[in-house]
Amino acid sequence: MSIIKSHIAQMGAYKPPLEGRDPHDHLLLDFNERTLPVCPSVKQAMIDFIQDDRLQCYPSYGNITAKIAEYCDVDPEQVMITNGSDQGIEMIIRSTCREGEEAIIPGPSFAMYSQVAKVENLKIIEPSFSKETGFPKQKVLDALSDKTRLIVISNPNNPSGTIAPREDILEIAAAAPDAAILVDECYFEYTRKTVADAVDQHPNLLITRTFSKTWGLPSVRLGYVISHAENIRALLNVRGPYDINQLAVVAIDAALSNPGYTERYVKEVMEVSKPLLEAFLNEKGIDYWPSVANFIWTFPDNPNEIEKHLRAHHILIRPKADESGRVGLRINLGNKAQTENLIRTLSQII
Numbered sequence: 001m002s003i004i005k006s007h008i009a010q011m012g013a014y015k016p017p018l019e020g021r022d023p024h025d026h027l028l029l030d031f032n033e034r035t036l037p038v039c040p041s042v043k044q045a046m047i048d049f050i051q052d053d054r055l056q057c058y059p060s061y062g063n064i065t066a067k068i069a070e071y072c073d074v075d076p077e078q079v080m081i082t083n084g085s086d087q088g089i090e091m092i093i094r095s096t097c098r099e100g101e102e103a104i105i106p107g108p109s110f111a112m113y114s115q116v117a118k119v120e121n122l123k124i125i126e127p128s129f130s131k132e133t134g135f136p137k138q139k140v141l142d143a144l145s146d147k148t149r150l151i152v153i154s155n156p157n158n159p160s161g162t163i164a165p166r167e168d169i170l171e172i173a174a175a176a177p178d179a180a181i182l183v184d185e186c187y188f189e190y191t192r193k194t195v196a197d198a199v200d201q202h203p204n205l206l207i208t209r210t211f212s213k214t215w216g217l218p219s220v221r222l223g224y225v226i227s228h229a230e231n232i233r234a235l236l237n238v239r240g241p242y243d244i245n246q247l248a249v250v251a252i253d254a255a256l257s258n259p260g261y262t263e264r265y266v267k268e269v270m271e272v273s274k275p276l277l278e279a280f281l282n283e284k285g286i287d288y289w290p291s292v293a294n295f296i297w298t299f300p301d302n303p304n305e306i307e308k309h310l311r312a313h314h315i316l317i318r319p320k321a322d323e324s325g326r327v328g329l330r331i332n333l334g335n336k337a338q339t340e341n342l343i344r345t346l347s348q349i350i
């Protein structure tokens with residue numbers, strides 16, 4: 001008999017295809033990452049920290065929470081830093097749901113939500129996003145029951161790039177006051193759309209965000225949760241005192257002191273690169289989901305061939321099937337030159 005809980009022993013691991021990814025050898029358009037290095041002051045802050053002989057000390061977080069709260073325009077008591085937003089997602093689900101309760105997770109979506117829900121042995125209900133109407137608000141409302149303890153709103157959703165309107169999120173929060181409404185704002189900097197200002201009005205809202213995407217720091221792992229101060233106080237009982245490493249805090253402190261490098265990148269991606277790729281897809285008649293984020297979910301006739309061709313030309317993208325099993329290609333955008341390179345390479349095969 002396994003000493004591991006049987007439902008966990010029977011699960012599969014969440015294994016993103018990370019093998020062989022090398023930013024010096026590939027154009028990486030497969031993980032929705034920033035495609036350019038971070039600004040020099042962030043790197044220098046990390047080097048200075050190492051040179052200052054502080055690695056032998058346990059991490060202490062100083063005023064980083066207050067600095068993040070200021071960036072988010074919320075109170076420091078409404079923020080908790082986490083080891084990537086993955087840890088925020090995990091802690092929220094672990095702290096709010098009991099075995100056998102129901103989680104509504106519209107799909108397809110980011111794998112981590114259902115992975116954690118499975119670990120907690122929740123019953124997962126998965127209404128589908130649609131290309132025409134985006135977030136399935138009515139299906140979520142229809143799925144509510146007295147066992148609903150979690151509703152995930154990935155906003156914008158990965159891989160579809162669709163966004164749930166603020167009114168829909170608040171309507172769901174009001175309709176399900178006993179459920180945690182996990183709003184994942186991982187791509188916030190691309191949309192500037194948030195419900196962070198509504199956490200006092202709706203204490204069941206728990207928002208996750210990250211420095212992994214636009215800020216270009218997924219390797220150091222720093223995310224945060226925004227919620228009502230009482231929730232944050234309780235979640236801090238669950239998070240370990242050293243879960244976030246000190247180098248992450250040093251890097252993010254420096255990044256927040258120089259947000260211009262992120263803002264310039266977002267502007268180029270959204271105002272130059274995205275229209276370029278959309279124009280190409282339109283010209284070639286390739287179906288795609290309208291996206292508000294830095295990635296586009298496309299449905300060409302020959303996805304496998306295209307993926308292989310790009311890979312042979314050192315460009316990585318990510319196959320992602322829709323609910324019917326049709327394989328699409330999720331392509332994230334880089335800067336103008338990288339997008340032109342992508343389009344040139346795609347033109348050889350489409």
Ligand SMILES: Cc1ncc(COP(=O)(O)O)c(C=O)c1O
Pocket residue numbers: 031032083084085086087110154157158184186209210211212218222223
């Ligand atoms: C929607 C969404 N949420 C969360 C994450 C994970 O972010 P982090 O690196 O902060 O754990 C991702 C990563 O791809 C994502 O797409």
